[in-house]
Amino acid sequence: MFSVLWVVFIPFIFAALTPLIQKFIGEDRIGLWGVIAALLSFGGVLSLAGYGLGDEPLYVIYEWAPTFGLTLGFYIDGLSWLFAFLISGIGVLINLYAYWYLHKPDPFGRFFAYLLFFMGSMLGLVLSSNLIILIIFWELTTISSFLLIGYWSHTERARYGAVKSILVTSVGGLAMIGGAVILTVITGTAEFPELIKKAAFIQEHALFFPILLLLMLGAFSKSAQSPFHIWLPDAMEAPTPVSAFLHSSTMVKAGVFLIARVHPIFSGREEWILLIASIGLITMVLGAYYALRKVDLKAILAYSTVSQLGLMIMALGFADVLGAKATAFHIMNHAAFKGMLFLVVGIIDHETGTRDISRLSGLRFTMPKTAVLAFIGAFASAGIPLFNGFLSKELIFEAAYDQIGVASWMAVFPVFAVVGSILTFTYSMKIFFRVFYGEEAKELPKHPHDPPFGMLFSPGLLAAVTVIVGILPFIAERFVNAATAAITQQPADFYLTIWHGFTPALWMSVVTVAIGIVLYSRKALLEVLHSKPPFGLTVNAMYDWWYPNIMLGAEKLIGVFQSQKIRFYFMYILGMVVVLCGWVLIRDGHFRFIPHDLMHAETYEYLGALAFILATIGVALFRSRLAKVISLGVVGYMLCATFIVLRAPDLALTQLLVDIVTVILFVLVIYFLPQLKEVKESLSVKIRDLAVAGLTGAFVTVFVLAVYAHRHTTSVAEYFLDNAYELAGGTNVVNVILVDFRTFDTLGEIIVLAIAGLGVYALVRMGVAHKKKKDSSI
Amino acid sequence: MNLQEIIVAFFLLVGIFFIITGTVGLLRLPDFYNRIHAPTKATTLGVSSTILGAVIHFYGFPPADGFKELLAILFIFLTAPVGAHMLAKAAYHSKIDLWKDTIVDERAGKRVIGEEKMPSEEKLEKEEEERTPE
Amino acid sequence: MKISRIIFHIVLALLWCMMHNSFHPATFIIGYLLAWASTSMFMILSKYKPFRMNIWEAIKLFFVFLKEMIVANIQIAYIIISPPMNIRPGLVEYPLDIKNEGAIVLLANMISLTPGTLSVDIAEDRKYIYVHAMVMETPDQLKQKIKDTFERRILKMLGEEAEERRP
Amino acid sequence: MISLILHRVTRVIIHILLIFSIFLLLKGHNEPGGGFIAGLMASVSIVLVYLTYDIETVKRFMPISYPAMIALGLFFATGMGLGGVVLGYPFLTQTFDYFQIPLVGEIELATALIFDIGVFLTVVGATLLIISSIGEGS
Amino acid sequence: MIGLLAIIIGFLVGTGTYLILKKTAFKVALGLVLYGQAANLLIITMGGVKLGEPPIILREAGISYSDPLVQALILTAIVIGFGVTSYLLVLVYRAYQAHDSDSVDLFEEVDDK
Amino acid sequence: MINNLAVYPILIPLVAAIIQLFFAKNTFVQRVLSVVSSALILIAVVFLYIDVRTNGIQVYWMSDWVAPFGITIVADLLACFMLFLSALASLAMSAYAMVDIDANREKYFHFPLFQLLLMGINGAFLTGDIFNLFVMYEVMLMASYVLLAHGSEARQLRGSLHYVMINLFASTFFLFGIGLIYGITGTLNMADIAVAVQNADPDTQGLLTAVSMMLFVVFGVKTALVPLFFWMPDAYPQPPVATAAMFAAIMTKVGVYSITRTFTLMFPGDEFTLTVIKIVAVASMLIGVLGAIAQTNFRRLLAFHSVSQVGFMVLGVGFFSPMGLAGSIYFVMHHSMIKSSLFLCSGIAERLTGNRDIKKMGGIIEKHPFYSALFLIAAFSLAGLPPFSGFFGKLILLFAGAELNEYIFLAAILVGGFLTLFSMVKIWQMAYWGKREPEFNKVKVGSFIWGIIILVGMSMVLAIFVQPVYDMVLEAAEQLLDPSQYINAVLRK
Amino acid sequence: MIEYLALIILIIISLSIALCMIRVYKGPSTPDRVMALDTIAVNVLAFIVILSIVLGTEMFFDAVLVIAVIAFVGTVAISKYLMKGDIIE
Numbered sequence A: 001m002f003s004v005l006w007v008v009f010i011p012f013i014f015a016a017l018t019p020l021i022q023k024f025i026g027e028d029r030i031g032l033w034g035v036i037a038a039l040l041s042f043g044g045v046l047s048l049a050g051y052g053l054g055d056e057p058l059y060v061i062y063e064w065a066p067t068f069g070l071t072l073g074f075y076i077d078g079l080s081w082l083f084a085f086l087i088s089g090i091g092v093l094i095n096l097y098a099y100w101y102l103h104k105p106d107p108f109g110r111f112f113a114y115l116l117f118f119m120g121s122m123l124g125l126v127l128s129s130n131l132i133i134l135i136i137f138w139e140l141t142t143i144s145s146f147l148l149i150g151y152w153s154h155t156e157r158a159r160y161g162a163v164k165s166i167l168v169t170s171v172g173g174l175a176m177i178g179g180a181v182i183l184t185v186i187t188g189t190a191e192f193p194e195l196i197k198k199a200a201f202i203q204e205h206a207l208f209f210p211i212l213l214l215l216m217l218g219a220f221s222k223s224a225q226s227p228f229h230i231w232l233p234d235a236m237e238a239p240t241p242v243s244a245f246l247h248s249s250t251m252v253k254a255g256v257f258l259i260a261r262v263h264p265i266f267s268g269r270e271e272w273i274l275l276i277a278s279i280g281l282i283t284m285v286l287g288a289y290y291a292l293r294k295v296d297l298k299a300i301l302a303y304s305t306v307s308q309l310g311l312m313i314m315a316l317g318f319a320d321v322l323g324a325k326a327t328a329f330h331i332m333n334h335a336a337f338k339g340m341l342f343l344v345v346g347i348i349d350h351e352t353g354t355r356d357i358s359r360l361s362g363l364r365f366t367m368p369k370t371a372v373l374a375f376i377g378a379f380a381s382a383g384i385p386l387f388n389g390f391l392s393k394e395l396i397f398e399a400a401y402d403q404i405g406v407a408s409w410m411a412v413f414p415v416f417a418v419v420g421s422i423l424t425f426t427y428s429m430k431i432f433f434r435v436f437y438g439e440e441a442k443e444l445p446k447h448p449h450d451p452p453f454g455m456l457f458s459p460g461l462l463a464a465v466t467v468i469v470g471i472l473p474f475i476a477e478r479f480v481n482a483a484t485a486a487i488t489q490q491p492a493d494f495y496l497t498i499w500h501g502f503t504p505a506l507w508m509s510v511v512t513v514a515i516g517i518v519l520y521s522r523k524a525l526l527e528v529l530h531s532k533p534p535f536g537l538t539v540n541a542m543y544d545w546w547y548p549n550i551m552l553g554a555e556k557l558i559g560v561f562q563s564q565k566i567r568f569y570f571m572y573i574l575g576m577v578v579v580l581c582g583w584v585l586i587r588d589g590h591f592r593f594i595p596h597d598l599m600h601a602e603t604y605e606y607l608g609a610l611a612f613i614l615a616t617i618g619v620a621l622f623r624s625r626l627a628k629v630i631s632l633g634v635v636g637y638m639l640c641a642t643f644i645v646l647r648a649p650d651l652a653l654t655q656l657l658v659d660i661v662t663v664i665l666f667v668l669v670i671y672f673l674p675q676l677k678e679v680k681e682s683l684s685v686k687i688r689d690l691a692v693a694g695l696t697g698a699f700v701t702v703f704v705l706a707v708y709a710h711r712h713t714t715s716v717a718e719y720f721l722d723n724a725y726e727l728a729g730g731t732n733v734v735n736v737i738l739v740d741f742r743t744f745d746t747l748g749e750i751i752v753l754a755i756a757g758l759g760v761y762a763l764v765r766m767g768v769a770h771k772k773k774k775d776s777s778i
Numbered sequence B: 001m002n003l004q005e006i007i008v009a010f011f012l013l014v015g016i017f018f019i020i021t022g023t024v025g026l027l028r029l030p031d032f033y034n035r036i037h038a039p040t041k042a043t044t045l046g047v048s049s050t051i052l053g054a055v056i057h058f059y060g061f062p063p064a065d066g067f068k069e070l071l072a073i074l075f076i077f078l079t080a081p082v083g084a085h086m087l088a089k090a091a092y093h094s095k096i097d098l099w100k101d102t103i104v105d106e107r108a109g110k111r112v113i114g115e116e117k118m119p120s121e122e123k124l125e126k127e128e129e130e131r132t133p134e
Numbered sequence C: 001m002k003i004s005r006i007i008f009h010i011v012l013a014l015l016w017c018m019m020h021n022s023f024h025p026a027t028f029i030i031g032y033l034l035a036w037a038s039t040s041m042f043m044i045l046s047k048y049k050p051f052r053m054n055i056w057e058a059i060k061l062f063f064v065f066l067k068e069m070i071v072a073n074i075q076i077a078y079i080i081i082s083p084p085m086n087i088r089p090g091l092v093e094y095p096l097d098i099k100n101e102g103a104i105v106l107l108a109n110m111i112s113l114t115p116g117t118l119s120v121d122i123a124e125d126r127k128y129i130y131v132h133a134m135v136m137e138t139p140d141q142l143k144q145k146i147k148d149t150f151e152r153r154i155l156k157m158l159g160e161e162a163e164e165r166r167p
Numbered sequence D: 001m002i003s004l005i006l007h008r009v010t011r012v013i014i015h016i017l018l019i020f021s022i023f024l025l026l027k028g029h030n031e032p033g034g035g036f037i038a039g040l041m042a043s044v045s046i047v048l049v050y051l052t053y054d055i056e057t058v059k060r061f062m063p064i065s066y067p068a069m070i071a072l073g074l075f076f077a078t079g080m081g082l083g084g085v086v087l088g089y090p091f092l093t094q095t096f097d098y099f100q101i102p103l104v105g106e107i108e109l110a111t112a113l114i115f116d117i118g119v120f121l122t123v124v125g126a127t128l129l130i131i132s133s134i135g136e137g138s
Numbered sequence E: 001m002i003g004l005l006a007i008i009i010g011f012l013v014g015t016g017t018y019l020i021l022k023k024t025a026f027k028v029a030l031g032l033v034l035y036g037q038a039a040n041l042l043i044i045t046m047g048g049v050k051l052g053e054p055p056i057i058l059r060e061a062g063i064s065y066s067d068p069l070v071q072a073l074i075l076t077a078i079v080i081g082f083g084v085t086s087y088l089l090v091l092v093y094r095a096y097q098a099h100d101s102d103s104v105d106l107f108e109e110v111d112d113k
Numbered sequence F: 001m002i003n004n005l006a007v008y009p010i011l012i013p014l015v016a017a018i019i020q021l022f023f024a025k026n027t028f029v030q031r032v033l034s035v036v037s038s039a040l041i042l043i044a045v046v047f048l049y050i051d052v053r054t055n056g057i058q059v060y061w062m063s064d065w066v067a068p069f070g071i072t073i074v075a076d077l078l079a080c081f082m083l084f085l086s087a088l089a090s091l092a093m094s095a096y097a098m099v100d101i102d103a104n105r106e107k108y109f110h111f112p113l114f115q116l117l118l119m120g121i122n123g124a125f126l127t128g129d130i131f132n133l134f135v136m137y138e139v140m141l142m143a144s145y146v147l148l149a150h151g152s153e154a155r156q157l158r159g160s161l162h163y164v165m166i167n168l169f170a171s172t173f174f175l176f177g178i179g180l181i182y183g184i185t186g187t188l189n190m191a192d193i194a195v196a197v198q199n200a201d202p203d204t205q206g207l208l209t210a211v212s213m214m215l216f217v218v219f220g221v222k223t224a225l226v227p228l229f230f231w232m233p234d235a236y237p238q239p240p241v242a243t244a245a246m247f248a249a250i251m252t253k254v255g256v257y258s259i260t261r262t263f264t265l266m267f268p269g270d271e272f273t274l275t276v277i278k279i280v281a282v283a284s285m286l287i288g289v290l291g292a293i294a295q296t297n298f299r300r301l302l303a304f305h306s307v308s309q310v311g312f313m314v315l316g317v318g319f320f321s322p323m324g325l326a327g328s329i330y331f332v333m334h335h336s337m338i339k340s341s342l343f344l345c346s347g348i349a350e351r352l353t354g355n356r357d358i359k360k361m362g363g364i365i366e367k368h369p370f371y372s373a374l375f376l377i378a379a380f381s382l383a384g385l386p387p388f389s390g391f392f393g394k395l396i397l398l399f400a401g402a403e404l405n406e407y408i409f410l411a412a413i414l415v416g417g418f419l420t421l422f423s424m425v426k427i428w429q430m431a432y433w434g435k436r437e438p439e440f441n442k443v444k445v446g447s448f449i450w451g452i453i454i455l456v457g458m459s460m461v462l463a464i465f466v467q468p469v470y471d472m473v474l475e476a477a478e479q480l481l482d483p484s485q486y487i488n489a490v491l492r493k
Numbered sequence G: 001m002i003e004y005l006a007l008i009i010l011i012i013i014s015l016s017i018a019l020c021m022i023r024v025y026k027g028p029s030t031p032d033r034v035m036a037l038d039t040i041a042v043n044v045l046a047f048i049v050i051l052s053i054v055l056g057t058e059m060f061f062d063a064v065l066v067i068a069v070i071a072f073v074g075t076v077a078i079s080k081y082l083m084k085g086d087i088i089e
């Protein structure tokens, strides 16, 4: 049990300690720290081989947040162990390679911290038994790969690639979260073993397809399936070890892993095949086509990866044992040869200073060792016998061919599998022959030669695996069987051999190679593929359009509302009040004209009200500010009189005093303010303002009357009247309320006043002296 | 209707009479300097007799109590002339013209009131320009 | 000086008592203390030139003023209300005999309180009060009237004699 | 000097106003008035002094720091409340009692008055701080 | 009576609204003062306009008083409104000093340094 | 002796402020008092929480007058959480302010004003009286007005002009609302109002809904919901960063708190109300984040995010289920920590580069990797990426929505999360990535980041211990959904 | 009896206040408006006195006193502004 935690968390812990260790052993040697971490993790994985390759999986759970089905659970079966094995194993090689690859002024410590962080996340992802925990690690790989891709962030391209990768993959990630939450809520669990038990229930559920689609969006975006594939080529801006690690064997396979993981839960229904196999197929063909059109070696490899991932996903989409088996095998093989190819490209880039296929040629003379490696990688990729790629591709052909039996339209799968493979064969040949054959290239940025042993070691090892598995495939049998059993939840017991006899798959391979050779040797045919983009509007162009335009659009949208003109803000608030409250009032029939009985009043009250209203309107009407203030003063007096009429002497006093002080304040401030400019308001603005004013005024009147009609019959005020004298010792109940019953309000009130005072003081005193200060002599 | 009521009524009527003349004067008189005489009337005699009437109403005649109320009269007599004076001075200062039929202006040509010079004449003039309501 | 201040204190204390509607000694003492506190706080504001005052003349002045005010009120009221407005307004320069600033202010305020006349300003050299009157026959008549009704009596009250200083 | 008349009248009336404000403060518990009204009253009267004199003069004869006055006011109000807490009552608990004082008779003393004084001081301090700050700001 | 009061409140709010829709900071401040007064009037209305004695206890039986609680609330509200209004006014004036404009609209320069 | 625990969070800052005012010239005493006050509140809140957990809702009668007549201080679990947050934030801000606030501001009452702000905030969380809530709001707002313009720089003055006006305007509607509530119910005590609302006849119910909508708009303005938020992005970037962080961390939450309280206790949500709340919440979530995307001013961008994040919290209230409310509270906690640390981060970035525009920044990670890492954690937490607190906040809301079959809102949460990530990535790649050899002002970053470390650390605690924290907030949510607990505690003791 | 009279007077006073508003509207100068404001203050004062009679309570007299003693401060402030432009030197 412990070793599971060990495997997952060792890289994290080592990553976190990197800055500290770097201080001790020096930046130059921090790479060794990474290698040690990876080795420790790899050792842990090996120690778990018994579960991964045996019959009984390991399933450990640490409770975390049961409400959300969150358990820190780990599930080690053939599938997850295979992935963990690849991740940690290749991780060791990558760390080793990077130790030689990096050079100043790159910050080494940060690189290895990111790399270990990524490795840990990836291990957590594949080992977790819980869908939500898987997603958590999934997002961690997103974050860490974001940091890795943007490692050379001083270059525009690196930032672009990193941003693109995180944005595109997190679209899927978020969808996945949605799907996982819904799935957890309807089933009550997020544990894969539990979910598998409930597969029938899930497949019956009305939300089956939404959940599947949401989860698959995650898988497709991570595994760069069309149309999400766009991020992967730009992610090649990362240092080559990163590309080799992330984009050959680990991160991009997370999607494949997820599909394999949920295979037993979802694969029973047709939607599965329709969705997954088709997307895989499209991606495979498109990816290979793009790879063929590229001249940058890394770009070729990137699209090649896209294509290969499509191939695997297509096979998983078949939802049968053969597809699962083919995928499992191809995952291994692809990791080996593609990882190696990336490292080789890294070497080429490192030694020649360029990755442009049109500038490179004839490197076999100067870099013979590298050439051998490249040869193995390219031929494995092309699916030539004796290399491992051939074997797994053949299995996929077989699986695809079998689909014809399921439904006749599914003949598209074998047909297009061949088409894709032809393209793959062609670009693989390009990789090797264009770079290593032909005239020896002149004018390269650097003088090429074979790299140091350290850099050759990792690709060399992978090359060995490629060849050995290609020749002696039974070595991989246990791995593949265990993984297949895990994917299909059925015992799997296959033999892997080079020769199956003259099966349809073999003929498909023959056709592939034959047409491939024709295609590669006929330059004219290649030219056709190169020159004309089949459609103008590519997904990439859409992304590039969308990225700045969402900002521009947001700016425009916000600019419309956030006009920085406060009158509109007021109108929004008023509008919201009037609409919400008004709607309820009208709905419930509270909206009526003033009833006659409510209008009963003394004559003097009518006259006073008239004066009040006149004064109120005056505040708005007068043009001179002083006149406005005077009118406001009158309003204050009228309010005072109103308070008297309503038997509120304290209020009348307060209002009077406040009125005077307010008038003085206004006059004081008028002095400092500029003359009111004669702002010509258009008639429509005036009408608008009047309409808004009238509407709100009427609304408040109606609201007040409606509430008054339903006024309380008893209130707490009676208590105050009853007890003010006996219990609080005062006859002025208002004052008693202020200083006794509700002292805290009064305390708050004077605090407000105190702050206002201090605030004004600070405001006036702290300001920079106003340049155009009025001549103080006046 | 007893004597006290009669006295109260008398004072109230006198009060309201002067108050209303004050208002009428405020409306009718031709220029600011004439108009300002009107409120003086309302404040002095009008308000005093109103208050007196009220005091008698509440406390009898002669009032045995209600000194506080009477204090209001004192306050008015203290403050009213100052307000009127300040306002008139300000008006004169801001060059508000005397009525065309004013018979004499012995201060003409000596417009400067007080020690200091006029503040910003333009400013006040502008204020004047704007005084017509919309 | 002391005495005038004490008198002022007493007046203030009496006002305090009036506010309370109570002339209880305790109230008075509290009022006196408050008056003392207030005048001490605003020391500068409480410095008065000492002057003697004839109480009898003061009372007489008060009633004369009352009479004048009532008469003027009625006159002016009549003018305001009568349909043809018989006003003869003017701004006159009223020459002062009084020297004491406090007394000048007293006079000026009396003028203002009497309807129909208003002190617009006191000249810088304290020699004139500028009076706006609503009705006057001639400026001299108006000045004479002010002199006779108010200024002389004020001077009397202060125990001074009016210099003959005809305008 | 803006006006002799204003000067002279202010000299007299300021004391009346202040005393009146104290009157409003003290009787607020039983009749209209109270700390806030009294505070504003006192503020207005001192504003009158500001209007009559210039700021420098007022500063000279009234060397009061308004921020300190505010602090003092808050101190009174809060301190009164805390007094209750110390004695085991909730914050801001008020009490009152009637006392016989020779010569004066029965008077009521309420802790509310202390609170009201706090209100008074804060209001005066804040209002005057505002007005004098603007005045000075010119 | 209540009808009249409601109409007055409506006018205060309406006028206040008209003013706050203006461009001049000073007018907006005026409008807000009117709004505050409307609020005060509204609250006292809600205490009822049944018009008893002012809430100063006369210690006699059978007297009905007007609602003291609303009055206390309004007093608090007036004070708070006064404090905020004063601060706002000074802010208006200081903002004018700083930018030489008493418009309420913000400028670009406010956005970024 | 009575138990004064509930009133300490109000009392401590008040007393501290008064003492600080007396020590107006001694800034050292003021600084120390600031930190001490926050620490004391924090301790008091922890004890208060324990008290509430063991003895139920704590009710404190101010001035010794029983409810509903006097002002009642009520500490329930929600209030405790909010108090905890405000104390935590103020502690972090005080630590930051020690090095950030300039002498001039210190001289002009920065510290006492801050304490009074805190008092207003805590008062708003604790009060059980609707009018007192208004008063506490005003204390808080008044202090915030002053702190916002404190320093009187030109752009501050103008920025705060809108802020003051809008809030004054909204406060008026608050008063309208209180008046109308009193008119209908005849009481101001929130528990008493709740009883009155329960007993109201059907004819009056509609009126009460209308009044509650008015309050919703008021709180919506204060908490900056769409379409009421426009004042906020111009205001919050203006003051010193410690102040801005406090505003962002706690002040907007007061509005959320009030909405929660109003629509759980006084006007328990009906169909119409909840629909309105949810629509407004979603609009805020999306429009707020779009606003953030449009900005390049660091602080404005963060301010816009608050609009969006508040939408998440209010959405939880709109769900009106235990899980929804729990999610809302959790989100409030997460956001107050994360948003304030982001603001503090922006302050450091400004100091380093002398700029507020991220376009003019770059390469911070090269020189200050640790500080950059703190920012990154906070940024990704805000964006809701796991394993940070924001992820769990969102997760709880997602679960709540899924349980109620509110799939549209689920989608909105996810879209909002994506756009948030977009904008955070934008900051990161513009300001922290970039130049290889950046040139910065001399800043002792080490002395600034303690506040950030506290806050980010707490948010990590929130994330790691999500289950216990969730259990705690769920308890609070259940308490909210059972208003009788509150009512009984207040009205019958 | 007196109450009836007082009621009539009240009507007259409120009419008077309304009429004063005409002067506020017409101006034409600021001092005219201030004067109208002053007159309104006086009218309100009288209004309160008379209303006290109608209602039979003396509780409003403090307001009377305050108007009497305070109203002129506003006038002084505006006057000083008109005179000097600056109301506090």
Ligand code: NA
Pocket: F358, F359, F360, F361, F362, F430, F431, F434
């Ligand atoms: Na930049």
Ligand code: NA
Pocket: F358, F359, F361, F362, F363, F429, F430, F431, F432, F433, F434, F435
């Ligand atoms: Na940059």
